[in-house]
Amino acid sequence: MDLLVIGLRLVHIVSGVAWVGGAALFFFYIEPTVTALGPDGEKVIDELVGRRKVPIYFAVASTLTVLGGAILYWRDSGGLQLSWITSSSGLFFTIGGIAALIAWLGGNLLIPKTIGELGGVGAEIKAAGGPPSPELMGRMHAVQEKLRRIGLVDLVLLTVAVVTMAAARYI
Ligand code: HEM
Secondary structure, rough: OOHHHHHHHHHHHHHHHHHHHHHHHHHHHHHHHHOHHHHHHHHHHHHHHHHHHHHHHHHHHHHHHHHHHHHHHHHOOOOHHHHHOOOOHHHHHHHHHHHHHHHHHHHHHHHHHHHHHHHHHHHHHHOOOOOOOOHHHHHHHHHHHHHHHHHHHHHHHHHHHHHHHHHHOOO
Protein backbone atom coordinates (compact mmCIF):
# COMPACT_ATOMS: atom_id res chain seq x y z
CA MET A 1 0.00 0.00 0.00
CA ASP A 2 1.50 3.33 -1.09
CA LEU A 3 0.07 5.80 1.42
CA LEU A 4 1.88 8.76 -0.15
CA VAL A 5 0.31 8.18 -3.58
CA ILE A 6 -3.13 7.57 -2.00
CA GLY A 7 -2.77 10.85 -0.07
CA LEU A 8 -1.62 12.76 -3.16
CA ARG A 9 -4.45 11.30 -5.26
CA LEU A 10 -6.97 12.24 -2.56
CA VAL A 11 -5.71 15.82 -2.38
CA HIS A 12 -5.55 16.04 -6.18
CA ILE A 13 -8.95 14.57 -6.97
CA VAL A 14 -10.96 16.01 -4.04
CA SER A 15 -9.66 19.53 -4.64
CA GLY A 16 -10.16 19.06 -8.41
CA VAL A 17 -13.82 18.20 -7.76
CA ALA A 18 -14.19 21.30 -5.55
CA TRP A 19 -12.52 23.50 -8.19
CA VAL A 20 -14.38 22.27 -11.28
CA GLY A 21 -17.73 21.92 -9.49
CA GLY A 22 -17.40 25.45 -8.09
CA ALA A 23 -16.44 26.87 -11.49
CA ALA A 24 -19.46 25.22 -13.15
CA LEU A 25 -21.84 26.46 -10.43
CA PHE A 26 -20.42 29.97 -10.79
CA PHE A 27 -20.68 29.96 -14.58
CA PHE A 28 -24.14 28.41 -14.90
CA TYR A 29 -25.93 29.92 -11.88
CA ILE A 30 -24.13 32.59 -9.82
CA GLU A 31 -22.86 34.81 -12.64
CA PRO A 32 -26.22 34.79 -14.51
CA THR A 33 -27.98 35.62 -11.21
CA VAL A 34 -25.68 38.59 -10.59
CA THR A 35 -26.23 39.77 -14.18
CA ALA A 36 -30.02 39.41 -13.91
CA LEU A 37 -30.06 41.49 -10.72
CA GLY A 38 -28.46 44.46 -12.53
CA PRO A 39 -27.15 47.12 -10.12
CA ASP A 40 -28.47 45.05 -7.17
CA GLY A 41 -26.03 42.32 -8.20
CA GLU A 42 -23.37 44.40 -6.46
CA LYS A 43 -24.81 43.26 -3.10
CA VAL A 44 -24.34 39.61 -4.08
CA ILE A 45 -20.78 40.33 -5.25
CA ASP A 46 -20.06 42.19 -1.99
CA GLU A 47 -21.32 39.28 0.07
CA LEU A 48 -19.59 36.56 -1.96
CA VAL A 49 -16.28 38.29 -2.53
CA GLY A 50 -15.97 40.87 0.26
CA ARG A 51 -17.40 38.89 3.17
CA ARG A 52 -17.29 35.23 2.18
CA LYS A 53 -14.01 35.43 0.22
CA VAL A 54 -14.99 33.16 -2.67
CA PRO A 55 -11.70 33.87 -4.49
CA ILE A 56 -9.85 32.21 -1.57
CA TYR A 57 -11.93 29.04 -2.04
CA PHE A 58 -10.91 28.90 -5.72
CA ALA A 59 -7.28 29.81 -5.00
CA VAL A 60 -6.95 27.01 -2.39
CA ALA A 61 -8.86 24.33 -4.37
CA SER A 62 -7.07 25.08 -7.67
CA THR A 63 -3.61 25.35 -6.12
CA LEU A 64 -3.98 22.05 -4.22
CA THR A 65 -5.16 20.36 -7.44
CA VAL A 66 -2.20 21.69 -9.43
CA LEU A 67 0.37 20.94 -6.70
CA GLY A 68 -0.93 17.39 -6.15
CA GLY A 69 -1.08 16.86 -9.94
CA ALA A 70 2.44 18.20 -10.47
CA ILE A 71 3.92 15.83 -7.84
CA LEU A 72 1.99 12.85 -9.27
CA TYR A 73 3.11 13.85 -12.77
CA TRP A 74 6.74 14.00 -11.65
CA ARG A 75 6.49 10.55 -10.03
CA ASP A 76 4.58 8.89 -12.89
CA SER A 77 6.91 10.29 -15.53
CA GLY A 78 10.01 9.10 -13.60
CA GLY A 79 11.24 12.71 -13.36
CA LEU A 80 9.87 13.90 -16.73
CA GLN A 81 11.10 10.97 -18.87
CA LEU A 82 10.18 11.69 -22.51
CA SER A 83 9.20 8.06 -23.13
CA TRP A 84 6.39 8.41 -20.53
CA ILE A 85 5.36 11.92 -21.63
CA THR A 86 5.04 10.85 -25.28
CA SER A 87 3.15 7.60 -24.50
CA SER A 88 -0.61 7.87 -25.14
CA SER A 89 -1.43 7.98 -21.41
CA GLY A 90 1.39 10.43 -20.76
CA LEU A 91 0.16 12.69 -23.56
CA PHE A 92 -3.36 12.72 -22.12
CA PHE A 93 -2.08 13.60 -18.62
CA THR A 94 0.15 16.27 -20.21
CA ILE A 95 -2.67 17.86 -22.25
CA GLY A 96 -4.95 17.84 -19.18
CA GLY A 97 -2.16 19.21 -16.99
CA ILE A 98 -1.42 22.08 -19.39
CA ALA A 99 -5.14 22.93 -19.74
CA ALA A 100 -5.50 22.95 -15.93
CA LEU A 101 -2.36 25.08 -15.50
CA ILE A 102 -3.71 27.72 -17.91
CA ALA A 103 -7.08 27.63 -16.10
CA TRP A 104 -5.26 28.00 -12.76
CA LEU A 105 -3.34 31.07 -13.92
CA GLY A 106 -6.27 32.71 -15.73
CA GLY A 107 -8.77 31.83 -13.02
CA ASN A 108 -6.71 33.20 -10.16
CA LEU A 109 -5.54 36.34 -11.94
CA LEU A 110 -8.32 37.40 -14.30
CA ILE A 111 -11.52 36.33 -12.54
CA PRO A 112 -10.95 38.11 -9.18
CA LYS A 113 -9.75 41.21 -11.09
CA THR A 114 -12.88 41.27 -13.26
CA ILE A 115 -15.17 40.64 -10.29
CA GLY A 116 -13.45 43.60 -8.60
CA GLU A 117 -14.20 45.75 -11.68
CA LEU A 118 -17.84 44.67 -11.54
CA GLY A 119 -18.03 45.60 -7.86
CA GLY A 120 -16.39 48.96 -8.70
CA VAL A 121 -18.97 49.87 -11.36
CA GLY A 122 -21.76 48.70 -9.01
CA ALA A 123 -20.41 50.98 -6.27
CA GLU A 124 -20.31 53.93 -8.73
CA ILE A 125 -23.94 53.29 -9.66
CA LYS A 126 -24.88 53.19 -5.98
CA ALA A 127 -22.92 56.37 -5.20
CA ALA A 128 -24.51 58.24 -8.14
CA GLY A 129 -27.97 57.42 -6.71
CA GLY A 130 -31.18 57.18 -8.74
CA PRO A 131 -31.48 55.17 -11.95
CA PRO A 132 -28.04 54.40 -13.45
CA SER A 133 -26.92 56.51 -16.44
CA PRO A 134 -26.64 54.78 -19.86
CA GLU A 135 -22.85 55.27 -19.64
CA LEU A 136 -22.63 53.40 -16.32
CA MET A 137 -25.02 50.67 -17.52
CA GLY A 138 -22.89 50.27 -20.66
CA ARG A 139 -19.77 49.80 -18.55
CA MET A 140 -21.59 47.35 -16.29
CA HIS A 141 -22.69 45.24 -19.29
CA ALA A 142 -19.19 45.30 -20.78
CA VAL A 143 -17.65 43.97 -17.53
CA GLN A 144 -20.39 41.34 -17.18
CA GLU A 145 -19.73 40.17 -20.74
CA LYS A 146 -15.98 40.01 -20.05
CA LEU A 147 -16.59 37.92 -16.91
CA ARG A 148 -18.81 35.54 -18.87
CA ARG A 149 -16.18 35.08 -21.61
CA ILE A 150 -13.39 34.40 -19.09
CA GLY A 151 -15.67 31.98 -17.21
CA LEU A 152 -16.45 30.13 -20.44
CA VAL A 153 -12.78 29.73 -21.43
CA ASP A 154 -12.00 28.61 -17.86
CA LEU A 155 -14.74 26.00 -17.93
CA VAL A 156 -13.70 24.68 -21.37
CA LEU A 157 -10.10 24.27 -20.14
CA LEU A 158 -11.28 22.53 -16.96
CA THR A 159 -13.49 20.20 -19.01
CA VAL A 160 -10.47 19.29 -21.17
CA ALA A 161 -8.53 18.55 -17.95
CA VAL A 162 -11.30 16.38 -16.45
CA VAL A 163 -11.91 14.41 -19.67
CA THR A 164 -8.22 13.77 -20.44
CA MET A 165 -7.37 12.85 -16.82
CA ALA A 166 -10.34 10.49 -16.57
CA ALA A 167 -9.44 8.73 -19.86
CA ALA A 168 -5.63 8.82 -19.70
CA ARG A 169 -5.01 5.40 -18.16
CA TYR A 170 -7.30 3.58 -20.56
CA ILE A 171 -6.32 5.22 -23.83
C1 HEM B 1 -8.94 20.64 -13.16
C2 HEM B 1 -7.82 20.08 -12.87
C3 HEM B 1 -7.63 18.58 -12.74
C4 HEM B 1 -8.55 17.60 -12.55
C5 HEM B 1 -10.06 17.72 -12.39
C6 HEM B 1 -7.82 16.36 -12.48
C7 HEM B 1 -8.41 15.11 -12.27
C8 HEM B 1 -7.72 13.92 -12.16
C9 HEM B 1 -8.30 12.62 -11.93
C10 HEM B 1 -9.80 12.36 -11.76
C11 HEM B 1 -7.30 11.73 -11.90
C12 HEM B 1 -7.45 10.21 -11.69
C13 HEM B 1 -7.29 9.50 -13.03
C14 HEM B 1 -6.95 8.04 -12.90
O1 HEM B 1 -6.36 7.63 -11.91
O2 HEM B 1 -7.26 7.30 -13.85
C15 HEM B 1 -6.08 12.43 -12.10
C16 HEM B 1 -4.85 11.86 -12.12
C17 HEM B 1 -3.69 12.52 -12.42
N1 HEM B 1 -3.53 13.88 -12.64
FE1 HEM B 1 -4.99 15.25 -12.68
N2 HEM B 1 -6.48 16.62 -12.65
C18 HEM B 1 -6.32 17.97 -12.80
C19 HEM B 1 -5.15 18.69 -12.98
C20 HEM B 1 -3.89 18.10 -13.08
C21 HEM B 1 -2.63 18.79 -13.26
C22 HEM B 1 -2.47 20.32 -13.32
C23 HEM B 1 -1.65 17.84 -13.36
C24 HEM B 1 -0.17 17.98 -13.55
C25 HEM B 1 0.49 19.09 -13.58
C26 HEM B 1 -2.27 16.55 -13.19
C27 HEM B 1 -1.63 15.34 -13.21
C28 HEM B 1 -2.19 14.12 -12.92
C29 HEM B 1 -1.47 12.86 -12.87
C30 HEM B 1 0.02 12.65 -13.14
C31 HEM B 1 -2.40 11.85 -12.52
C32 HEM B 1 -2.13 10.36 -12.31
C33 HEM B 1 -2.00 10.12 -10.82
C34 HEM B 1 -1.67 8.66 -10.46
O3 HEM B 1 -0.59 8.23 -10.80
O4 HEM B 1 -2.48 8.04 -9.83
N3 HEM B 1 -3.63 16.76 -13.02
N4 HEM B 1 -6.35 13.79 -12.26
